């Protein structure tokens with residue numbers, strides 16, 4: 329394999345920094361000086377993926393032609409013998425995204441043009457309203473509606489389960505950096521208490537906002553299939569855009585039970601690493617939205633493949649967009665979103681913090697609840713290494729969930 333326009337990879341750098349959150353950033357530089365950026369952040373396990381990249385992946389990239397994205401992807405997937413897995417796939421994703429960035433810069437085109445061009449004016453998003461009570465949650469949702477957002481995910485603490493679900497006891501949002509705690513914070517869970525209280529949130533939301541606003545909800549995999557089926561039926565009158573992660577689905581077949589009982593649209597996939605993890609779910613049409621993220625499912629090359637496969641079965645993409653995905657991942661997904669014919673909706677939780685904006689820059693814009701992708705060549709993101717050096721890695725864990733008797737539960 330050659331090609332006349334080789335862009336030889338000269339340097340591969342892995343930078344772990346914590347500008348408000350821990351991010352693993354990959355920078356691939358070619359002999360021409362053109363460089364590309366990738367995100368390899370696996371929340372709570374950042375050093376594992378950084379070491380994997382530094383020790384095992386970087387040496388294989390030096391001297392290769394950066395244009396050969398597909399061959400490098402296959403080399404890192406099939407070639408290592410050990411397929412799939414979050415650490416492996418986040419590493420492949422970071423390389424893949426950095427190479428797309430390089431290809432775009434070399435072609436002087438934004439990545440979405442290389443994918444086939446724009447399919448829509450902007451990318452529709454959903455935002456989060458979270459609170460300790462139904463009223464707090466809906467007040468927050470009201471503010472977001474006032475800012476022009478048209479789709480809102482509602483999460484409220486469960487009465488009787490102190491600090492659970494969505495908001496911690498000290499009001500620290502559950503996906504903020506938990507670095508003031510040496511070990512994962514623990515939350516109590518009771519499916520009974522949750523099922524007894526959840527409907528009120530949506531009853532009140534429809535009373536307050538009417539029927540036009542899109543509403544969503546994330547169950548964080550805490551139910552069994554038959555409980556999820558009951559929840560789906562319970563929420564049907566409130567017309568959700570989707571119900572997310574109702575059941576943990578290492579066993580994809582679980583979704584058949586949920587699907588057979590409810591017309592509430594279903595979404596899953598933020599922790600899936602490959603197309604294989606969602607294959608049965610998509611081809612049996614058990615879900616409506618696939619939420620695989622660029623960073624966790626193998627990059628732009630893999631996400632494009634998942635999107636095309638899903639399109640055959642009327643499944644739309646709704647990529648994960650939590651704050652533990654770096655702005656580089658967010659940019660990569662936005663290019664996919666603006667192109668994919670079967671785009672559904674993109675999760676959006678803001679453009680980062682003051683610190684992260686010092687380290688990462690991007691050309692995305694939010695206008696009236698719609699994300700607009702800029703036309704800079706490549707992904708349109710940049711990374712300031714000097715600024716990143718000011719914010720060293722800071723170990724932090726996601727919370728864990730336990731039943732009231734102490735049994736460890738899904739989160």
Ligand code: CS2
Nearest residue numbers: 371503546598649650652726
């Ligand atoms: C969530 C995430 O955004 C979502 O839908 O499920 O907040 C998730 O808990 C975190 O990204 C975990 O890293």
Ligand code: MG
Nearest residue numbers: 546572573598
């Ligand atoms: Mg989720």
